Amino acid sequence: MLRHGSRSLFNRASATSMRRRRQFSTDLPAETVEDTKFVESWKKMNPNMDPPKTPSAYMKPRPPTPANIPSKLTVNLVLPYDSVLSSKEVDMVIVPATTGQMGVLPGHVATISELKPGILSVHEGNDVTKYFLSSGFAFVHANSVADIIAIEATPVDRLDPNLVQKGLADFQQKLNTASTDVEKAEAQIGIDVHSALNAALTG
């Protein structure tokens, strides 16, 4: 009787706390996966004590692909200091991946992509909201939840065109006068970011 007490307490506690949270991509029925080989050898050695939980018992498996494609994509856009979008249901997002602009629709295959500085556009019905991201990652999970993380994400109307042009010219200058690898890399990064900002303002 006492042996099973801790297991059901754990399940009940995690299930209620999961219901109160916002929907995360890893929300699943509260199943704890047991490491069967370890549990069996423990029971052989020590049949009277409950086996301790191994780290794999606390890990939540990846969200499974649902049988029907959901109609909306749930997007979370988070920054270190703010969550700009949190569990917003949208029709599509276009993320600026390093391999090009990637459109994510509900039912998209699970993907992890690194982002380059560029525009994230969130499409909801006829509204399109654009944010300029400074670089980050986009995780699309099999249950149509997209987590986009970046350090800075600003609406395009908060960018100042003059500062962008000036920055672009400055960094092009720095690239010409750069000597060490690190200086060249920094100048190149400056040029990339400012050209992306420029394209965002004019495009």
Add this chain to the structure above:
Amino acid sequence: MSSSAAQPFWRAAGMTYVTYSNLCASLVRQCLKEPYRSEALSREKVHFNVSKWVDGKPEKPTIRTDTPE
């Protein structure tokens, strides 16, 4: 499998992703319009002090700060 994958130019130059990402973010912050720019730059301020320990005792700390005392 050491240098098999093509590396981004900044990693080839010895920069880590964290440095790259923070640099991109700081460049974007510097291109913002006025009220947003000052709020954003306040996010970049750091204040910390570092002290090396020698023989179990801390030496004089070096203070790195952007907030005026």
